[in-house]
Amino acid sequence: MRTEDVLAAIATGLWRWDNASGTVTLDGEAARLLGLPAESVVLPEVAVRSRFHPVDWNEINGIVNLAVAEGTLAEARLRIMDEDGRVLRTVRSRSKPRENRTADGRVDYELIGTIQEIAEPQPGTTAVHTPITGDWRRSREAFLLDAGRALAEARSTTEVLRVAASLSMPGFSPDGLAVFGVAGDRLSIIGHHGHGPGDEAPFSDMRLDTVYPATEVVRTGRAIYLPSPEDYKRRFPATWPLAQRFGRVSWAFLPLIVAGRTMGAWMAAFKHPVSFSPDERSVLTTVARMLAQALQRAGVAESERELTSGLQRSMMPQLGPEIPGMTIAARYVPTGGGLQVGGDWYDMIPLPSGRFALVIGDVQGHDVRAAGLMGQLxxxxxxxxSEGHRPDAVLSRASRFLAGLCSSQESDAYGSGGGSGGKGAGPDADADSLSPRFATCLYVECDPQTGVLEVARAGHPDPAVRMTDGTVLMRPTSGGLPLGIVPDTDYPTTRFTLEPGETMMLCTDGLIETGGHDLDTGWARLRAILEAETPAPASPGPGHGEPGHAESTLPEPGHLEKLADLLVQAVHGPSSHHTTGPLADRREDDIAVVLLWRESEDCGCGTARRPSRPARRTMLTVAQAEPERISGARQQIRELLHDWADAEQVDSAVLMVSEMVTNVLMHTDGDALLVAEAVGELGGRRLRIEVADASDELPHRRQPGEMASSGRGVLLMEMLADTWGVDPRGEGKSIWFELAEQSKPDPDPLD
Structure with missing residues (x-):
């Protein structure tokens, strides 16, 4: 009896599907099952395809690809349609696909197998024997979408493994999972779920030539399905005792493949029998592919984070040894994206003179090139x-260095193409990567013995000082262009004293302008934090309450670290010394901030001995070439008197200061030195302001006409000041005035 007759007797036909020629060969029984005349025939592929239900046809490509990848049979359930679109019958197709690659790289398949009619399932039939239904397909698609989304959002290997453990597959969820990784010729478990502590020990360091399903999957790149314990014991008798003790009855081992490379294996184990139908294998294979890609992304992200941490550790120095009488705190917070290393930096440099320097700067840009230039600068x-240069000389040399460095890099970038078509040359080159870079910088030389600070500034925000009573002033300093713009630039030096108990803040513009703020509103936000966080005194030391001892004003230990955290939290929320991860991804600009606190003078008994209300003082130089700094002088006075009782007196003081400084710039050839000091208790303070210049010519009264633009300085002093005068000096003079604080009475509600 012929084979065809035997198969026909059991309603089974033969077919051969040749994708390369686009033809399908059917025997008589196969043709009958497809609703055609019962005779052998060769038909175009499109004629046979029209006999299948469209939804079922969409499953075939995936099933064939899966069978080719696993080296197994392609099995599918197909509904046969008549010419009117009605379902005639349901058939099962089993075929062996063979892959043929053409000379041009195209992949064609040839399927040779059987087609057999099957009965419609009855209610309660298991999923193993149930044909593809719309509900199951929708459940599977929803599961794969959710799984893909969850795995794509996982940011670390630990998160990927946690997501994999929580996957609930439609109809056949595993209760035991393990992910194996490959390192050299060894296989190890990098994560597992559904096992007890220590259960992974026998599998944690296994040679790849071990007879074990996971090792074979890694060696061959093909999945292994073990539907029953008998299958496991028959194929892998040596390692069966290791798996037997877990009480599972079905196992699936799938390769984790990324870009054609097998990076490990994934095991899904079941306590209930699973036959691993094509639909189930398709789901498992899809999950394995998504899991492999998620692990690859997590590995790359972890490598980048490790590289970032290494770069930050190497580029951002640790604050040096403790400085007697001073405390320093600093924070660096990178912008989001990339390696999270930008162009901001800070440094503390011991100097040959016994002093030290604080440096803070910002290289233009937030990319790798900015980070590289920052490190070199x-x-x-x-x-x-370290060579002992003064602050102005340090910045002048740094400007020449940066200008020369950017010029050489730009020349190298344009010359690296090797011709008109070279990469990096011509108009198509990345303009941002080739454009010259500049950097802002603030350099402060500090004398810890006297508190004298010498500041040189290159286009950077001015420092801010919080006085002992909580008053915060922006200290205007002379400055020059940012580094690298003009190689030979002068940077004038500004000198002032950080008094005992005062705190100086240096920061980059990221701390000020992040969050949609400009320089003014951003500074107002930071000022509120600095004023609100006046150091609280520590517990009273010995001698507290004794005659001659003021109450302790020594702050709590670590108050400067707390203040640094509060400044960063005001912009981005909780931070650490170096912040990375999801928080860093929301940053608009890098942030660097340095705080310097000069300790209060101590009487030797644990309490700070000084007046209960210390003097509030500021100093400012207005040069002939910088008349615009007169507005800064007015602002300094307003900030110094921010809590003065009488606002009209503040306006008077500002007006007189403006007039005095303007007169110096107009009637002399020198600069104006402004010194302002407020002394006393709140409500009864006395303000003294002096403006000194190098001219010996004394002011005198004038009688300006109505249209005169000058000559009213002395008249204003007589009208607005409580007292005023002129003190001649060896070279030049000092004009001063004083105001006594006056508390204005509350208005009478009956008036």
Missing amino acids: RIAVRAYA
Whole structure:
């Protein structure tokens, strides 16, 4: 009896599907099952395809690809349609696909197998024997979408493994999972679920030539399905005792493949029998592919984070040894994206003179090139400072260094193409990567013995000082262009004293402008934090309450670290010394901030001995070439008197200061030195303001006409000041006035 007759007797036909030629060969029984005349025939592929239900046809490509990848049979359930679109019958197709690659790289398949009619399932039939239904397909698609979304959002290997453990597959969820990784010729478990502590020990360091399903999957790149314990014991008798003790009855081992490379294996184990139908294998294979890609992304992200941490540790120095009488705190917070290393930096440099320097700067940009330039510039500034150069000389040399460095890099970038078509040359080159970079910088040389600070500034925000009573002033300093714009630039130096108990803040513009703020509103936000966080005194020391001892004003230990955290939290929320991860991804600009606190003078008994209300003082130089700084002088006075009882007196003081400084710039050839000091208790303070210049010519009264633009300075002093005068000096003079604080009475509600 012929084979065809035997198969026909059991309602089974033969077919051969040749994708390359686009033809399908059917025997008589196969043709009958497809609703055609019962005779052997060769038909175009499109004629046979029209006999299948469209939804079922969409499953075939995936099933064939899965069978080719696993080296197994392609099995599918198909509904046969008549010419009117009605379902005639349901058939099962089993075929062996063979892959043929053409010379042009195209992949064609040839399927040779059987087609057999099957009965419609009855209610309660298990999923193993149930044909593809719309509900199951929708459940599977929803599961794969959710799984893909969850795995795509996982940011670390631990998160990926946690997501994999929580996957609930439609109809056949595993209760035991394990992910194996490959390192050299060894296989190890990098994560598992559904097992007890220590259960992974026998599998944690296994040679790849071990007879074990996971090792074979890694060696061959093909999945292994073990529907029953008998299958496991028959195929892998040596390692069966290791698996037997877990009480599972079905196992699936799938390769984790990314870009054609097998990076490990995934095991899904079941306590209930699973036959691993094509639909179930398709789901498992899809999950394995998504899991492999998620692990690859997590591995790359973890490598980048490790590289970032290494770069930050190497580029951002640790604050040096403790400085007697001073405390320093600093924070660096990178912007989001990329390696999270930008162009901001800070440094503390011990100097040959016994002093130290604080440096803070910002290289233009937030990319890798900015980070590289920052590292080189920081090293150059440290080298120039260590040679003993003054602050202005350090910045002048740093500006020349950066200008020369950017010029050489730009030349190298344009010359690296090797011709008109070279990469990096011509108009198509990345303009941002080739454009010259500049950097802002603030360099402060500090004398810890006297508190004298010498500041040189290159286009950077001015420092801010919080006085002992909580008053915060922006300290205007002379400055020059940012580094690298003009190689030979002068940077004038500003000197002032950080008094005992005062705190100086240096920061980059990221701390000020992040969150949609400009320089004014951003500074107002930071000022409110600085004023609100006046150091609280520590517990009273010995001698507290004794005659001659003021109450302790020594702050709690770590108050400067707390203040640094509060400044960063005001912009981005909780932070650490170096912040990375999801929080860093929301940053608009890098942030660097340095705080310097000069300790209060101590009487030797644990309490700070000083007046209960210390003097509030500020100093400012207005040069002939910088008349615009007169507005800064007015602002300094307003900030100094921010809590003065009488607002009209503040306006008077501001008006007189403006007039005095303007007169110096108009009638002399020198600069104006402004010194303002407020002394006393709140409500009864006395303000003294002096403006000194190098001219010996004394002011005198004038009688300006109505249209005169000058000559009213002395008249204003007589009208607005409580007392005023002129003190001649060896060279030049000092004009001063005083105001006594007056509390205005509350208005009478009956008036």
